[in-house]
Amino acid sequence: MYARLFPAITWLKGYNFGMFRLDALAGLTVALVLIPQSMAYAQLAGLPVYYGLYASFLPPMVAALFGSSRQLATGPVAVVSLMSAASLAPLASAGSSEFIAYSILLALIIGLFQFSLGVLKLGLVVNFLSHPVVNGFTNAAALIIASSQLAKFFGVDVDNAPHHYETMIMVAKAAFDFTHWPTLMFGLGALALMFTLRKINRRIPDVLLAVTLATLISYFTGFSDNRTVGLAELPTPETVAMITDYNARQEQLVELSRDRAELGGRIDTLQKEVEQGRADRRELLALESQRDLVNLAIDEAGAEIRGLRSQLRGLRFTAVERDGRIFFHVGNDWVAGTVESNKVWRLKVGSGALDRERLTMMGGGAVVGTIPRGLPPFSLPEFSLAAALKLVPMAIIIALLGFMEAIAIAKAIAAKTGQRLDPNQELIGQGLANMTGALSSSFAVSGSFSRSAVNLQAGAVTGFSSVVTSLVVLLTLLFLTPLLYHLPQAVLAAVIVMAVIGLLNTSGFVHAWKAQWYDGAISILTFLVTLAVAPHLETGIMVGVVLSMGVFLYKSMRPEVATLSLHEDKVLKSAQYYRLQGCRHIAVIRFDGPLFFANASYLDEQVAKYREQRPDLRYIILEASGINDMDASGEEALALLVERLRAAGIGFAVSSAKGAVLAVLERTHLLNKIGWENFYPDSKSAVENLVHKIHQHSDLPEGGCKSCPLTQYLPLEGGKDRDNRRNTKVKED
Numbered sequence: 001m002y003a004r005l006f007p008a009i010t011w012l013k014g015y016n017f018g019m020f021r022l023d024a025l026a027g028l029t030v031a032l033v034l035i036p037q038s039m040a041y042a043q044l045a046g047l048p049v050y051y052g053l054y055a056s057f058l059p060p061m062v063a064a065l066f067g068s069s070r071q072l073a074t075g076p077v078a079v080v081s082l083m084s085a086a087s088l089a090p091l092a093s094a095g096s097s098e099f100i101a102y103s104i105l106l107a108l109i110i111g112l113f114q115f116s117l118g119v120l121k122l123g124l125v126v127n128f129l130s131h132p133v134v135n136g137f138t139n140a141a142a143l144i145i146a147s148s149q150l151a152k153f154f155g156v157d158v159d160n161a162p163h164h165y166e167t168m169i170m171v172a173k174a175a176f177d178f179t180h181w182p183t184l185m186f187g188l189g190a191l192a193l194m195f196t197l198r199k200i201n202r203r204i205p206d207v208l209l210a211v212t213l214a215t216l217i218s219y220f221t222g223f224s225d226n227r228t229v230g231l232a233e234l235p236t237p238e239t240v241a242m243i244t245d246y247n248a249r250q251e252q253l254v255e256l257s258r259d260r261a262e263l264g265g266r267i268d269t270l271q272k273e274v275e276q277g278r279a280d281r282r283e284l285l286a287l288e289s290q291r292d293l294v295n296l297a298i299d300e301a302g303a304e305i306r307g308l309r310s311q312l313r314g315l316r317f318t319a320v321e322r323d324g325r326i327f328f329h330v331g332n333d334w335v336a337g338t339v340e341s342n343k344v345w346r347l348k349v350g351s352g353a354l355d356r357e358r359l360t361m362m363g364g365g366a367v368v369g370t371i372p373r374g375l376p377p378f379s380l381p382e383f384s385l386a387a388a389l390k391l392v393p394m395a396i397i398i399a400l401l402g403f404m405e406a407i408a409i410a411k412a413i414a415a416k417t418g419q420r421l422d423p424n425q426e427l428i429g430q431g432l433a434n435m436t437g438a439l440s441s442s443f444a445v446s447g448s449f450s451r452s453a454v455n456l457q458a459g460a461v462t463g464f465s466s467v468v469t470s471l472v473v474l475l476t477l478l479f480l481t482p483l484l485y486h487l488p489q490a491v492l493a494a495v496i497v498m499a500v501i502g503l504l505n506t507s508g509f510v511h512a513w514k515a516q517w518y519d520g521a522i523s524i525l526t527f528l529v530t531l532a533v534a535p536h537l538e539t540g541i542m543v544g545v546v547l548s549m550g551v552f553l554y555k556s557m558r559p560e561v562a563t564l565s566l567h568e569d570k571v572l573k574s575a576q577y578y579r580l581q582g583c584r585h586i587a588v589i590r591f592d593g594p595l596f597f598a599n600a601s602y603l604d605e606q607v608a609k610y611r612e613q614r615p616d617l618r619y620i621i622l623e624a625s626g627i628n629d630m631d632a633s634g635e636e637a638l639a640l641l642v643e644r645l646r647a648a649g650i651g652f653a654v655s656s657a658k659g660a661v662l663a664v665l666e667r668t669h670l671l672n673k674i675g676w677e678n679f680y681p682d683s684k685s686a687v688e689n690l691v692h693k694i695h696q697h698s699d700l701p702e703g704g705c706k707s708c709p710l711t712q713y714l715p716l717e718g719g720k721d722r723d724n725r726r727n728t729k730v731k732e733d
Contacts, residue, residue, distance in 0.1 A: 007425060008065045011462040019461050026460035027468025029205065030073050030451050034060075034469060035476055036211040037451070037499060039368065039484070040492040041076035043152075044145065045443050046085040046094030047103060049368050049492070052076055053477055054376035055442035059433040061470035063447075064463030067429025068422040069410035071460050073451035073469070074433050078500050079141050080402045080446045082148075086535040087394035089160065091387075093351040100441075102391065104381040107445070108438035109388060109395040114403055115431025123423035126404050132519045133544030134404060135508035136526030137537075142503035144534045149493035153187040155180030155365055157313050157349070159306050164534035177314065178344070182223060183365040187490035190214055194498045203457060207495055211487060218367060218486040225364035226348070229328065231356040236330045239315065243354055246308040250353035253301045256294055263291045309349050317345040317361065328361055366489040371481035375474075376441040397538050398444060406430055406447030413456055450499060522547045559593030561606040564623060564683070566709045572623070572683050583708040585618040585694050588683060592626035595634030595661075604641050617650060618694050621686050625656035630664045639670050651694075653678040655686040 003009050034056050042052030055076045063074035084106060085094065092098035117125060147168055151158055156174035161167040190210045197206035218224065231240060267287050273279035317328040328345055348360035407423055414421040430446065437445055455465055509527075513520025522544060530540025564572040565580035565588070574590075575582050587610050591603055611617055630638075645652045657665075657679060665671035671679070680686035691710045 022459040023465040024468050026455050026458035027465040029458040030455050031469045031472035032208040036207050038076045040495040041081040045081040050371040056473045058440050059437040059445045060466040062436045063429045063433035064466035066432050068425040070462050071413045071456045072410045072447045073455045075445050077446045077448050078145050080444050082145050083398050084444050086537050101382045103443040104438050106391050107434045107443050108381050110399045110444050111431045111434030113399045114427050118424045118427030121424045123427050130548045132512045132523035133526050136523040138503050140527045140530035142500040145500045146497050152489050152493035155183035183490045186488045187494050190491045190494035214491040215487045218488050223365050224367040227361045228358050233327050247353045249305045256298045260294045312349045368484050368487040373481045402446035409447045409449050409452050518551050557598045562590050564588040583710045584616045588621045590623040594629040595627050596631040597633035600633040600637035619651040622654045623683050630661050635668050655680040655683045
């Protein structure tokens with residue numbers, strides 16, 4: 001009982017110093033990879049980079065202590081981070097306080113869902129996400145993640161468009177207009193270094209070396225050159241007018257948002273009063289119309305703000321010294337006194353209003369900047385029922401997809417180590433990791449393939465390696481964050497790109513197509529839909545799931561129904577597949593699948609087709625080895641089929657029926673209706689008996705069917721003794 005509540009007990013037994021030394025080294029190695037990766041994934045999730053460190057503090061340790069895998073490394077991962085950002089984009093602006101609150105709440109809901117599935121032992125629910133769907137989605141997500149980092153490579157800022165491809169077009173236009181070449185060199189250089197080191201030896205900490213080298217170069221070359229100025233230092237009238245107009249629109253948007261929230265509360269209250277008959281519905285309709293007008297005004301204000309923001313970001317300034325002060329003019333209208341003639345300055349414009357007295361002018365590239373030192377805030381996420389209900393659908397998808405990624409990695413590791421893996425316990429571990437992470441300001445996490453591989457290769461033998469990883473992250477938060485100030489953002493983008501390269505798996509499409517063409521088609525359609533609808537990634541997943549379920553239902557409604565005949569190796573096989581000649585008087589029909597409400601009529605349709613094709617048909621043998629189950633509809637359909645066949649003078653027998661099916665037939669008394677004498681333990685005894693019985697009928701042409709392939713089945717024995725042996729065997733079975 002204690003082991004189930006606290007699985008770490010199982011690997012703490014017999015723990016010794018040698019194991020501790022291996023775990024400590026592996027934990028340190030993983031931490032050196034995790035720290036830069038987590039900051040990059042926080043950026044991908046639309047959060048400040050230090051939230052990646054928060055997500056790397058408690059979740060790895062909790063997942064290891066309560067999960068069943070001893071080497072699975074939990075923390076921020078690319079796909080979950082991207083889906084988290086995509087699901088919250090319609091609710092708040094990336095990086096805003098509301099967005100951060102939603103991200104933490106989303107992690108809590110994901111953790112609760114995963115934990116509930118684990119406690120209820122419903123881990124098999126992840127089977128709804130088939131491998132072709134996951135393969136198509138993962139490949140599309142890898143391309144979306146990699147392309148989403150292009151803006152950071154070129155050193156440009158653009159707003160996110162409704163569709164990802166529209167955002168990429170805007171990035172291309174912005175990069176064509178202006179590219180910050182030092183930023184691009186940092187990004188490409190980091191990619192080249194990590195790729196080369198990985199080719200030389202995968203044990204080399206390529207991410208750590210690239211991040212360390214880039215940070216040192218950035219520090220000593222003054223890569224980041226930002227200056228804080230007031231509006232007075234921007235003397236170009238057009239610039240001042242644009243900033244003033246931009247701030248006014250932002251204030252208008254804030255007021256409109258406040259009005260919408262107030263109207264929403266009044267509408268909710270009035271809705272309840274209308275339902276109780278204490279208010280007039282016309283007043284409710286008037287308020288809803290008023291809210292629609294406010295929404296329209298918000299959309300218009302948002303469009304104007306995006307246009308002004310794009311114009312402000314597109315301005316290029318020249319720094320000019322005059323009377324001991326630095327002024328920033330658009331273009332080169334003040335050539336005399338230019339501080340650095342070859343340097344271009346840009347105005348940093350975020351999603352909110354600009355501080356007229358503290359405007360940031362960027363003369364260099366973007367770096368991580370200041371990271372708060374100390375432990376993350378510990379508190380319950382801000383919770384409201386309305387917000388939680390909005391997040392639940394995406395939380396379920398992210399929870400299932402994240403767990404699928406984690407359990408796939410854990411299974412691959414277990415295959416190498418031979419350890420026992422419990423999917424439900426792993427769900428509990430992942431759920432608790434997300435829940436405790438949410439209490440410490442973490443966004444959603446899952447198992448990481450790359451870091452788990454590093455953990456295994458570094459020699460980790462127990463989950464204590466993840467405890468060491470969490471402790472190293474803690475030391476970083478307490479003492480080492482100032483060292484990360486000069487880390488270029490482009491290098492973090494390169495870290496993400498290198499990480500998602502491993503997600504690309506084009507051979508998965510070919511493999512799925514070779515297995516079944518429809519699996520390949522589902523995988524390709526999921527891939528294309530996910531790319532087309534990005535950033536609404538849940539649509540791609542849902543399309544894939546619906547297609548998979550549709551194929552499953554179609555196959556269940558139309559199972560394989562084959563006629564059997566004697567093969568040259570003296571075994572009954574499919575006459576259609578092997579092109580075998582069948583008997584004109586006896587049809588052996590095999591039904592492959594459960595006989596239930598969805599396909600009950602299909603068996604009758606196929607039998608009717610065989611009757612039309614064989615007018616001399618005298619007997620039908622239902623080879624029932626493929627029928628694993630039968631419900632009331634299936635039993636009713638079988639009873640009606642027997643009645644119709646007997647009314648037409650056609651005999652009916654059943655061979656190879658399984659115990660579950662015989663139990664249903666016995667409880668409904670259909671077994672007695674068909675007759676014990678018409679049940680055979682296998683197709684061999686059924687054919688042997690019925691071929692002899694049917695082919696001896698005097699009304700058959702020329703005394704029987706001498707050319708029938710079924711007569712070659714077995715030498716026939718005396719009828720009475722054979723019947724007695726058959727009936728005895730059926731009853732024993």
